[in-house]
Amino acid sequence: xxxxxxxxxxxxxxxxxxxxxxxxxxxxxxxxxxxxxxxxxxxxxxxxxxxxxxxxxxxxxxxxxxxxxxxxxxxxxxxxxxxxxxxxxxxxxxxxxxxxxxxxxxxxxxxxxxxxxxxxxxxxxxxxxxxxxxxxxxxxxxxxxxxxxxxxxxxxxxxxxxxxxxxxxxxxxxxxxxxxxxxxxxxxxxxxxxxxxxxxxxxxxxxxxxxxxxxxxxxxxxxxxxxxxxxxxxxxxxxxxxxxxxxxxxxxxxxxxxxxxxxxxxxxxxxxxxxxxxxxxxxxxxxxxxxxxxxxxxxxxxxxxxxxxxxxxxxxxxxxxxxxxxxxxxxxxxxxxxxxxxxxxx
Amino acid sequence: xxxxxxxxxxxxxxxxxxxxxxxxxxxxxxxxxxxxxxxxxxxxxxxxxxxxxxxxxxxxxxxxxxxxxxxxxxxxxxxxxxxxxxxxxxxxxxxxxxxxxxxxxxxxxxxxxxxxxxxxxxxxxxxxxxxxxxxxxxxxxxxxxxxxxxxxxxxxxxxxxxxxxxxxxxxxxxxxxxxxxxxxxxxxxxxxxxxxxxxxxxxxxxxxxxxxxxxxxxxxxxxxxxxxxxxxxxxxxxxxxxxxxxxxxxxxxxxxxxxxxxxxxxxxxxx
Numbered sequence: 273x274x275x276x277x278x279x280x281x282x283x284x285x286x287x288x289x290x291x292x293x294x295x296x297x298x299x300x301x302x303x304x305x306x307x308x309x310x311x312x313x314x315x316x317x318x319x320x321x322x323x324x325x326x327x328x329x330x331x332x333x334x335x336x337x338x339x340x341x342x343x344x345x346x347x348x349x350x351x352x353x354x355x356x357x358x359x360x361x362x363x364x365x366x367x368x369x370x371x372x373x374x375x376x377x378x379x380x381x382x383x384x385x386x387x388x389x390x391x392x393x394x395x396x397x398x399x400x401x402x403x404x405x406x407x408x409x410x411x412x413x414x415x416x417x418x419x420x421x422x423x424x425x426x427x428x429x430x431x432x433x434x435x436x437x438x439x440x441x442x443x444x445x446x447x448x449x450x451x452x453x454x455x456x457x458x459x460x461x462x463x464x465x466x467x468x469x470x471x472x473x474x475x476x477x478x479x480x481x482x483x484x485x486x487x488x489x490x491x492x493x494x495x496x497x498x499x500x501x502x503x504x505x506x507x508x509x510x511x512x513x514x515x516x517x518x519x520x521x522x523x524x525x526x527x528x529x530x531x532x533x534x535x536x537x538x539x540x541x542x543x544x545x546x547x548x549x550x551x552x553x554x555x556x557x558x559x560x561x562x563x564x565x566x567x568x569x570x571x572x573x574x575x576x577x578x579x580x581x582x583x584x585x586x587x588x589x590x591x592x593x594x595x596x597x598x599x600x601x602x603x604x605x606x607x608x609x610x611x612x613x614x615x616x617x618x
Numbered sequence: 619x620x621x622x623x624x625x626x627x628x629x630x631x632x633x634x635x636x637x638x639x640x641x642x643x644x645x646x647x648x649x650x651x652x653x654x655x656x657x658x659x660x661x662x663x664x665x666x667x668x669x670x671x672x673x674x675x676x677x678x679x680x681x682x683x684x685x686x687x688x689x690x691x692x693x694x695x696x697x698x699x700x701x702x703x704x705x706x707x708x709x710x711x712x713x714x715x716x717x718x719x720x721x722x723x724x725x726x727x728x729x730x731x732x733x734x735x736x737x738x739x740x741x742x743x744x745x746x747x748x749x750x751x752x753x754x755x756x757x758x759x760x761x762x763x764x765x766x767x768x769x770x771x772x773x774x775x776x777x778x779x780x781x782x783x784x785x786x787x788x789x790x791x792x793x794x795x796x797x798x799x800x801x802x803x804x805x806x807x808x809x810x811x812x813x814x815x816x817x818x819x820x821x822x823x824x825x826x827x828x829x830x831x832x833x834x835x836x837x838x839x840x841x842x843x844x845x846x847x848x849x850x851x852x853x854x855x856x857x858x859x860x861x862x863x864x865x866x867x868x869x870x871x872x873x874x875x876x877x878x879x880x881x882x883x884x885x886x887x888x889x
Binding site: 484485486487489490492493495496497499500501503504505506563564 | 707708711719721722723724725726727728732733736737738739741749750751752754
């Protein structure tokens, strides 16, 4: 009884301590450190808004949002991969390959008719499935042959890049008109096109999946300490395969969104997109060593690149300087992020 | 032989009870190297048993076998008197055997509660739960409760493991083992990386755990700690258990002489 009352007092005391405790600056930085990207984004928007008021118009928003829907699904998948401590260099090539395969299938199915809703749906299914299969191939090579993700996805980047042209050297224009209608559908008084909404919906859905679901927690755990994850009973290899499947399937989805908006499937689609996707994730505060990052950061990173690109066009800076600027921003964003972290670790 | 005599005394102390965990004639060889040569071991409720031996004596091999990470070449393991085969660490955990690893096996980027529940997450009810929707609140509350029970204080269970001090991390690793372990806790060098004060806190933690009825098998090089903390000490020498010592009746020097094999030579020559 005496023992029990002691432990009760202890419990109450420690509970009181917890309640009365102010979050330390460490915890604050850890929790809100990713807000740094939000701040930079706000700053960049403000600066370009002041330089050219067009950015704040519907046309400005349209230009920005249109240049994000292609990268967002790629960057979401890339975030999952990078959180596990891996990297996927093949997402752009997967995008191109899956949309060309899907385009070829749709072209065959259509024959001479102008289109059908069924074929549109089939096109999406094929695109996403082919993307997922490419991701599966990556995952299997990485986990079964125990090759570094960098090497495997570099190889699939080349292989799929070639395979895309084997499937179709020319753009395919014969795709269902419903797909094109969807891809160019403007909604909410012209403020959004359908692909942008789909991409944003993906951010929300996968953001919740990452932060509130078992799959997300285990994704962080594997990147944070793979051995600990294995000892906790997680089938790490199987989980990694699923992560690469997810990245591939999202690349397939991105391919369909691009095809829909451009009213064609082209072997050129997705070229170099992996760089933008990785840049967005890294600017968003994710660590390439795994275990750290989130989709809010990735969303901001993607929009940051888009606003920079559009903003620099608006203030009439040439295309080459745009790329220089993005390079500078990557270095700045990541170094400040690391500075903040080193403060929070102290 | 002296060792045999002491082993007999040990058995008499716990006569009539079924050991929670027992190993019988465990052998393990790697190719031609014989790491364990027929080891017997029993753990009874609430006792703290030290497992000591020189480097290469087979301590880690034995702990890895008991925790399911390694499969023995021969011999049997009994949990609660029933013969079991521990083919993986998950299987061992399902049988109530928890291990605190030397490297702690914590994910630094995950919160305290996530580390405690990793691999055994609580999900919500219904379809979303089936998809893996985490019940974060339940896991936080359970973590607070079980850490309170072992009197571990780490501030908030929301803090990330990587931000805590070495002692606090150690406490979480032990707390996790206690929270899930229903039969036995195995600890591999739990205080090796800690400062003196933090070591003391972990020692207190081990005492609290054993008072709760769980036996603790403690592998360590820290002999004064073994001497002051353990009820029994098992000495491994070249893959064999050569002595069972009772710290209440022997000195640290005596333990050392068994570890180095000096006492063995003496007793063989004497007998």
